[in-house]
Amino acid sequence: MAAVNGDLLLSVEGLCKSFGGVRAVVDFGLELRKDHVVGLIGPNGAGKTTVFNLLSGIIPADSGKVTFQGRDITNEKSYVIARLGIGRTFQNLRLFDGLSVADNVKAACCHDVGYSFLSALLGLPGMRDKERALNAKVDQLLELVGISHCRDERARSLPYGLQRKVEIARALATNPQLLFLDEPAAGLNPSEVAEMLTLIRGLHEEQHFSIFLIEHHMEVVMPVCDDIYVVNMGQTIAHGTPQEVQSHPEVLKAYLGE
Amino acid sequence: MQYYADLATMLLISLTAVVGVFALTGLTGLFSFGQGGFMALGAYTAVLSNMRLGVPYPLALLLGVLMAGSCSVLIGYPALKLRRDFFALATFGFGEAITAIFQMFTQVTGGTMGLPGIPRYTELWVALPVAAGAIFLVANFKKSKMGRQSIAIRNDELAAQALGIDVFRHKMVVFAFSAGLAGLAGGMQGFFIHYMDPRIFGWTTSVEQVITVYFGGINSLTGSVVSTLLLSTMPEVLRFASTWRVVIYAALIILTMNLRPQGLLGDWELTRSSARDQYRRLRRVPAEPQPAELEVR
Numbered sequence: 001m002a003a004v005n006g007d008l009l010l011s012v013e014g015l016c017k018s019f020g021g022v023r024a025v026v027d028f029g030l031e032l033r034k035d036h037v038v039g040l041i042g043p044n045g046a047g048k049t050t051v052f053n054l055l056s057g058i059i060p061a062d063s064g065k066v067t068f069q070g071r072d073i074t075n076e077k078s079y080v081i082a083r084l085g086i087g088r089t090f091q092n093l094r095l096f097d098g099l100s101v102a103d104n105v106k107a108a109c110c111h112d113v114g115y116s117f118l119s120a121l122l123g124l125p126g127m128r129d130k131e132r133a134l135n136a137k138v139d140q141l142l143e144l145v146g147i148s149h150c151r152d153e154r155a156r157s158l159p160y161g162l163q164r165k166v167e168i169a170r171a172l173a174t175n176p177q178l179l180f181l182d183e184p185a186a187g188l189n190p191s192e193v194a195e196m197l198t199l200i201r202g203l204h205e206e207q208h209f210s211i212f213l214i215e216h217h218m219e220v221v222m223p224v225c226d227d228i229y230v231v232n233m234g235q236t237i238a239h240g241t242p243q244e245v246q247s248h249p250e251v252l253k254a255y256l257g258e
Numbered sequence: 259m260q261y262y263a264d265l266a267t268m269l270l271i272s273l274t275a276v277v278g279v280f281a282l283t284g285l286t287g288l289f290s291f292g293q294g295g296f297m298a299l300g301a302y303t304a305v306l307s308n309m310r311l312g313v314p315y316p317l318a319l320l321l322g323v324l325m326a327g328s329c330s331v332l333i334g335y336p337a338l339k340l341r342r343d344f345f346a347l348a349t350f351g352f353g354e355a356i357t358a359i360f361q362m363f364t365q366v367t368g369g370t371m372g373l374p375g376i377p378r379y380t381e382l383w384v385a386l387p388v389a390a391g392a393i394f395l396v397a398n399f400k401k402s403k404m405g406r407q408s409i410a411i412r413n414d415e416l417a418a419q420a421l422g423i424d425v426f427r428h429k430m431v432v433f434a435f436s437a438g439l440a441g442l443a444g445g446m447q448g449f450f451i452h453y454m455d456p457r458i459f460g461w462t463t464s465v466e467q468v469i470t471v472y473f474g475g476i477n478s479l480t481g482s483v484v485s486t487l488l489l490s491t492m493p494e495v496l497r498f499a500s501t502w503r504v505v506i507y508a509a510l511i512i513l514t515m516n517l518r519p520q521g522l523l524g525d526w527e528l529t530r531s532s533a534r535d536q537y538r539r540l541r542r543v544p545a546e547p548q549p550a551e552l553e554v555r
Contacts, residue, residue, distance in 0.1 A: 056420055082422035094417035096410045098477060098525075106403070107410040108421040113403050117431055120402035121395045127402060174422045 007033045009178055009210050010055075010086075015064030017047075017054055024050045026234040028064070032178070032227075037204050037211040039225035039242075041218075043254055047234040048214045049091055052182050055212075056088050057081045069177070087176030089167040091183045091214070095155040101147065101166050104155045105138045108173040141169045144207070145199060161192040168199070178210045179203065185217045193217055200224055222246070230254070263382045269490045270385035271446045272467075276486045277396040277479065278439030279467040284476040285405055286432050287412030289346035291464045292333070292353030293440045296326040298360060298459035300441025301448035302367060305376050308449075315379040319445040326441025327434045334433045338426060353464055360456035372455035380450040388446065392439055397479055399435070408432060409477075473514055475521025480528040485521075 008031060015028040025047045032038050040048050053059045055066055057078035066074045073081055082088075087108075096104050113134055115127040142148045145165045150158055155166050164184055171179060185196045197220050203209045204224065215221045221228065221242070228245045230238040232254040238245050245251055275297060282288050300322035307313040307321050337348040360367045367373060399405055410418040411425055419425045448454050470489050474481030492510070496503035514522065526532065 058416060058420060078416075078420045079422050079424050082420060088420055090417060090420075094414050096413045096417070098409050098413060099406065103406050103409075107406040107418070107423070115403070117404065117435075120404050121398050121435075123394075123398040123401070131402070170421060 007035075009034045009036075009069060010212070011067045012055065013065045015051070015054055015066065016062045017050055017059070018062060023234050025054065025231075028231070028236060030229060032210065032212060034177075034210055035204075035208060036226045037200075037213060037224050039221045039228040040212065040214045040231065041216070041221055041228060041245075042231040042237075046231045048231060049182060050234075051231070052088065052180055052212075052214060055081075056086060056180060082174050082176075085175065085177035086180060087171035087174040087178075088180035089164075089171050089182055089184060091186060093160075093163050093167060095163055095166055095170070097154075097156045099155060100152050101142070101155045101158070101169075102135075102138050102151045104166055105141055105169050105173045106134055108170045109134055109137065138173070141172050144172070144202075145169045146195075161188050161195075164188065164196070165199070168203075172203075172209075176209065178212065181211060181213045181215075183214050183216060185215060185220050193220060196220065197223065265491070265494060267380060267382045267385045267450060268447075269487065270382075270389040271380070271443050271450065272470075272490050273389045273483065273486045274385075274392045274446065275440045275443035276467050276470050276482055277392050278436035278443075280471050280474075280476075280479055280482040281396050281399055281408070282432055282436035283468050284471045284479075284482065285400060285408040285412065286429065287408075287476075288338075288342065288429060288433065289468060290349040290433070290436070291346055291461055291468070292349035292351075292356075293436070293467050294459040294461060294463035295349075295353035295356035296330060296437040296440035297444030297447065297463065298356050298456055299329055300326045300444030301454060301459065302360060302373075302444075302456075303441075304445030305373065305448040305454060306366065309376065315449065318449075319442060322445035322448075323438045323441045326444065327438040330434045330437030331430065334430050338429045338433065350461060350464075353459075353461055357456040357460050367456065370455065370457070372453055374453045376448060376452050376454060378449060378452060380446045385446060385450075388442065392442070393479070393483065400479055404428075404432070469511060473511060473522060475523045475525070477525045478521065478523040478527055480526065481521050481523035484523065 010030065010032040012028060012030040015025055017025040028051055030038070040051060042048055054061045057073070057076050057080070060075045064074065065072065068084060068086065071084065073084065096107060099107060113130055115130045119127040139148065142151055145168050147162055147165045147169065150162060155163065158166065168181070168184065181200070184200065185193045188196060200211065200213070200220065201224055204211055213221065213225065225242055228240065228242055229236055230245055230248070230251050237250040237254060238248040240248070275293060279290070279293055282290055303325040304318040304322035308315060308318040313321065333349070333352050337345050340348060361369050363369065364371070407418065407423050407428055410423060411428060415425055444459065470485050471482050473489060474483070474485030492507055493503055496506055499506060
C-alpha cells in the first residue's frame with residue numbers, strides 16, 4: 001500500500017463548490033498516479049472546467065481537500081500551484097495578445113529564469129546568459145509541440161489549431177509534473193484532432209508527463225486515458241477504465257438521455 | 259540660447275518621469291493618476307534635505323527617489339489588491355492628498371506661498387545623462403522577463419497568475435520602479451525652478467504623463483520618447499497662437515487617439531536592426547512616406 005501511495009501525485013477529497021444556488025461541483029474525489037492519464041468527461045455544463053479551476057487555485061473551493069505530492073494545496077494561490085508543478089491550458093484560449101509565440105512561452109518560464117530585477121534593469125551579463133538558456137528551452141518546447149515555424153509570429157494571429165499548441169507549450173514551460181489540459185481538441189477539424197491525439201500521446205509516453213484531461217472528443221479520450229471520471233450536474237456518476245465507463249448505464253443515460 | 263537649454267532640460271526631466279509611466283501604464287496596464295504625488299515627494303524630500311540639512315545635490319536626489327519609492331510600496335500594498343479601475347482612483351486620491359498635505363504644512367514647505375530661493379543645480383548636462391539612464395533602464399526592463407510578464411499581466415491577469423507569475427508582487431515592483439523615476443524627475447525639477455509650490459505636482463501632471471504614453475503607443479518606448487518631445491515642445495511651438503494653443507494641443511491628441519489608436523509608433527522600437535531596416539527601406543523606395551509621421555502633421 002505504501003508503495004502505491006508513493007506514486008500518488010494528486011488526490012482530491014470531498015471537493016464542493018456552489019455558485020449562488022447552483023451546485024457546480026458536489027463531493028468530487030480523485031486519485032491521480034504518476035505517469036497516468038486521467039480523463040474527466042461529461043455533458044456541457046457538468047462542472048468539468050470548474051473542477052480544473054478549483055484544483056489550479058483560480059477559484060476557491062467551499063470545502064474539500066486537495067493534496068499534490070503530499071502537500072496540501074487546497075485554496076492555494078494559483079501561481080503557487082503552478083510553481084509546485086501543475087501546468088494548465090485553458091478551454092477558451094487565453095494567450096497573451098501583443099506577445100510573440102516565443103514570448104508567450106517565455107512569460108510562463110518566469111520562476112526558473114533566475115535573474116534579479118536589478119540585473120534585468122541593468123542588462124547585466126548574467127541576465128543575458130539566462131536569456132540565452134531560456135531561448136534554447138523555448139526552442140525545444142516549440143519543437144516538441146511542432147510549432148517551431150511560427151516562433152516569432154504574434155500568438156493571437158495564428159490559426160486556432162496552432163494557438164491550442166502554443167497553449168500547451170506555454171503550460172509545459174512552467175516545468176510541470178502534472179499537466180491539466182482543458183479540451184485541447186475543442187474546435188479542431190478531424191485531422192487536427194488526430195494530430196492533437198498524437199501530441200498528447202507523445203507527451204505521456206515519451207516525455208512522461210502525467211496528464212489530467214478534459215475532452216469531448218471520445219476518439220481522444222478513450223485511447224489515451226488510464227482512468228476516466230464522468231461528471232454530470234456536478235456529481236461524479238461513474239469512474240473506471242475506458243471500457244467500464246463506456247458501458248456504464250449512468251453514463252449512457254447522461255449522454256444519450258432516456 | 260539659455261532659453262533652448264532650459265526648454266531641453268525641462269523636457270528631459272519630463273522624459274525621466276514618462277518612461278516610468280511607460281513601464282507602469284504602457285506595459286503593465288496600470289493607470290496611476292498619482293505620479294505627480296510621487297514627483298512632489300521626490301521634489302520636497304530632495305530640496306528640503308538640501309536646503310535645511312545641507313545634504314549634497316546627488317545624495318538629495320537619491321533621498322527623493324527612496325522617499326517616492328517607499329511611499330509607493332505603502333500605497334501600492336492596499337491599492338494593488340484592488341481592481342484596476344479602483345487602483346486608478348486610489349492613486350488619484352493619493353496624488354491629490356499629497357499636494358494637499360504639502361500645502362497644509364506651511365512651516366516646512368511654505369504651503370501655497372511656495373518655497374522660494376531653491377539653488378539651481380539641475381543643468382542640461384545633468385538632466386541629459388539622467389534621462390538617458392532612465393531610458394536605458396526601461397529599455398532593459400522591456401526586453402527582459404519584466405517586460406514579458408508585464409505585457410502578460412496587462413493582457414490576461416488570470417492566465418498570467420495560473421502560469422506561475424506572482425501578479426501582485428510584479429505589479430508592486432513595477433509601481434515602485436515608476437514611482438522612483440517620478441521621484442527622481444521631481445527632485446531634478448525642484449532644483450531647476452528656483453521656486454516650488456505643491457500645486458505644480460497636481461493631477462494634471464499625472465494625466466499629462468499617461469496621455470503622453472498613450473500618444474506614443476503603449477508598446478513602444480521609442481513612441482513614449484518621441485511623444486514627450488512632441489507634446490512638451492508643442493505648447494512652446496504654438497506660442498504664436500496664444501489662447502488657441504491649448505485647443506490645438508487637445509485636438510491633436512483626440513485626432514491621434516481616434517485615427518491611430520495603437521499610438522504614434524504602435525509596436526515599433528528604435529534598435530540597431532530596426533534602424534537598419536528602416537534606412538534600407540527609405541533608400542529603396544524614397545517616395546514612400548512613413549506612416550507614423552503622417553499622423554503627426
